[in-house]
Amino acid sequence: MYLLTDAERATGTYSNRFAAHFLRQHQFHSLAGVRGWRNKLRLSVDDEAPPAVRELPQWGLRAEYWIEGDGGEHYQDITESGSFLRLRTDQVRFYPIDAPENSAHCCGGEYRMWLRDGQDPVEALPLDSIPPLVLSEVLRDVDLFVGVASVGNDPTWQDGGPDGRFQEYWTSYGFGELGQSAQTRRILLDRLIPRLAIADRCTLEGRFLHVKGNRHTYKIHLGSGNILRTPNDQYLCIVPKSNAAAQQAGYLPYEGDRMLAVILSKAMMLAADTKITDPTILSQL
Incomplete structure (x- = not known):
């Protein structure tokens, strides 16, 4: 059971529990699909994309995991088709299922809510208002994404991967606090x-x-x-x-x-x- 932490009570409407990770994008994308999340591959193009989303109609809720493409300083870490090899992770949030969609630039940037004429922005729901079972299941999914797709769990990346830029993250993930x-x-x-x-x-x-x-x-x-x-x-x-x-x-x-x-x-x-x-x-x- 994934229980609300003091840090999440302090942030109120979002969880940073699984933020600041680097994930292999295509592995994450496959896992998300298996677990019932809707996700769009991040491409190195001038376009916007919603976060990874899991809709929970029986609860009237939508869970979001905010992510962005990470291509390195010179955008060298992309495939020939233009998709990012890796993602950088951010917040987990909950909204009413019919709330307007959030999106951000595929290459990174602030998420914002797209509003049609006459629509008002909808704030993320307080985490302590989310049924504990729903919160736990969503965080369990996100924990799985990080646990499987993080570059930190690759034992061959002791050197920090391309140009050594993941060295600090790899060491922290590989031997840090549980x-x-x-x-x-x-x-x-x-x-x-x-x-x-x-x-x-x-x-x-x-x-x-x-x-x-x-x-x-x-x-x-x-x-x-x-x-x-x-x-x-x-x-x-x-x-x-x-x-x-x-x-x-x-x-x-x-x-x-x-x-x-x-x-x-x-x-x-x-x-x-x-x-x-x-x-x-x-x-x-």
Whole structure:
């Protein structure tokens, strides 16, 4: 359950809980469609687009996730067809379902409400007026978008991606404070670990699952799944297998939380680190 935070009570009509992230646009677009959101791909053109929208007719509400295209300083991060490779995220808001539509320039800028003749602007609804179940489900969707599509959860981006411009974001996302979904994941792991065959090699400490291997001790971040190893918290890059490959290898899939399965699969592998044969991983050990 995603509950209203003190910060959201303070902002009143919008949530910044999932703002200031960088998402892979096409992955986000696909996920949004699966979850019932209406979204328009951001193109590097002189045009406007609405936010990502989920309509909730049974509640008479419309949820909005404000986003904008991010093409880099010189608009180099776009495809040949002109679509942005990545998005920058902003607020989550709620409006009456029949409120006039908001839009902003595809390349970024302030959202504003388009009004037809005779229409008056409609303010975003106070978050504390949104039914808790509706608020929780919408924030759960947005948490999924960030958790899956963020460039921060790509273990190969330790260098910060193109021109290193995502370095600060990647480090903060990959090893920083836990979001609500990661905190829930921590609670689940606390219950699951005693049942695992590797339970005696695992401990939960703060933001990390610590795993004792034979070569090193490892710290797996509960938000991103990124790994640090002894000595000196050296970064260890392990790219997760696809879901199909993971299931064939005997890893446990968890519906709705792919990262939990990723963390468990990494823990199982690292607890038996003398049995690792992958040359890419071995070269880092």
